[in-house]
Structures are given as structure tokens and as C-alpha cells.
Amino acid sequence: MRERERDRAESEHEKERARERERARERDRTRERDRTRERERTWARERERARANTSERERARESARERQRARENTSERDSARETARERERESERARPIESESERAGEGERDREQERESGRVREHERARARTRARESEYMSEREGERTRARESARERECARESARDREHKRERERANMR
Numbered sequence: 001m002r003e004r005e006r007d008r009a010e011s012e013h014e015k016e017r018a019r020e021r022e023r024a025r026e027r028d029r030t031r032e033r034d035r036t037r038e039r040e041r042t043w044a045r046e047r048e049r050a051r052a053n054t055s056e057r058e059r060a061r062e063s064a065r066e067r068q069r070a071r072e073n074t075s076e077r078d079s080a081r082e083t084a085r086e087r088e089r090e091s092e093r094a095r096p097i098e099s100e101s102e103r104a105g106e107g108e109r110d111r112e113q114e115r116e117s118g119r120v121r122e123h124e125r126a127r128a129r130t131r132a133r134e135s136e137y138m139s140e141r142e143g144e145r146t147r148a149r150e151s152a153r154e155r156e157c158a159r160e161s162a163r164d165r166e167h168k169r170e171r172e173r174a175n176m177r
Contacts (some may be wrong), residue, residue, distance in 0.1 A: 019127075025175060028175075030172055032168060035164065036164075039161065039164070040158075040159065043157055046153050046157070050146075050153075051149050053146050053149075054146070057139070057142060057143060057146060060139060060142065061139050064135040064136070064138075064139055066131050067135065068128075068131075068135070071128050071131065071132075072128070074122055075125065075128060078121070078124065079121065082117055082121065085117075089110060092106075094105075098119075107115075110145070
């Protein structure tokens with residue numbers, strides 16, 4: 001009688017231990033599912049952040065292009081003004097000049113103005129080219145930095161998932177024992 005009682009108690013105890021092990025396994029599975037979900041959410045946030053950075057870079061490039069266009073338009077306006085001045089000088093040259101000495105002095109002034117305006121135009125063009133090169137260089141550097149950050153994030157995520165897989169294997173081994 002007592003033996004049967006003891007057997008039943010042991011059997012009950014064994015069943016309870018089995019239920020407890022099953023609950024622990026279920027907790028582990030739930031924890032793993034939650035961790036996986038959180039990791040996926042983190043990756044999604046990272047991807048979204050990378051996408052936002054990319055669109056920011058595009059906006060920066062577009063504004064650099066806009067500035068370049070504005071500079072080009074400005075230089076076009078300047079050259080149009082210069083052309084108008086040229087025409088004005090030509091019409092002045094076409095007028096009869098009173099004395100030979102006046103004509104010689106005016107011709108020298110015109111040549112000097114020509115040289116000066118040519119130097120100014122060349123200087124402006126050189127500055128515009130330099131600014132364009134600088135803005136292009138800066139946008140390239142920003143792109144390189146962003147790509148480096150993205151690849152570092154990807155490497156970190158890969159390391160983290162490898163660690164998680166290893167932990168999972170260890171838990172499964174421990175559960176097998």
C-alpha cells in the first residue's frame with residue numbers, strides 16, 4: 001500500500017518535473033522569439049535610417065547642383081553685361097573723334113579695359129570651377145563616410161546574430177542533457 005503510494009507520489013513528482021522542464025523550454029522559445037523580433041525591428045530601424053541618410057545625401061547633392069547652376073547663371077549675366085558694354089564702346093568708337101591725340105588715348109583706355117575685363121572673367125571662371133570641384137569632393141567624402149557607417153552597422157548586426165545563434169545552440173545542448 002505504502003509502496004503504491006510512494007510510486008504514485010514519485011510518478012506525480014516526475015510529471016511535475018517534466019511539466020516544469022516544458023515550461024522552461026517554452027519560456028526560452030518565447031524569449032528567443034522576442035529577441036529575434038527586437039533584432040528585426042532594430043535592423044528595420046537601421047535600414048530606415050540608412051535610407052533617410054541616402055535621401056539627405058541626395059538633397060545635399062541637389063542643392064550643390066542648384067548652387068552651381070546659380071553660379072553659372074550669374075556668370076552668364078555678367079558676360080551679357082560685358083557684351084552690352086562692348087557694344088556701347090563700339091558705338092562710341094564709331095562716332096567721329098575730334099583729334100588724333102584723343103583717339104590714341106581712347107584706344108589705349110579701351111585696350112586696358114579689355115585686358116582688365118578679360119582677367120576678371122577668367123578669374124571668375126576659375127573660382128567657379130574651384131567651388132564646383134570642392135562641392136563635388138565634399139559630397140563624395142560624405143558618401144564614403146555614410147557607406148563606412150552602413151557597412152560597420154551590417155558587420156555589427158552579423159556579429160550579433162552569430163552570437164545569438166551560438167547562444168541558442170548552447171541552450172539546446174544544455175536542454176539535451
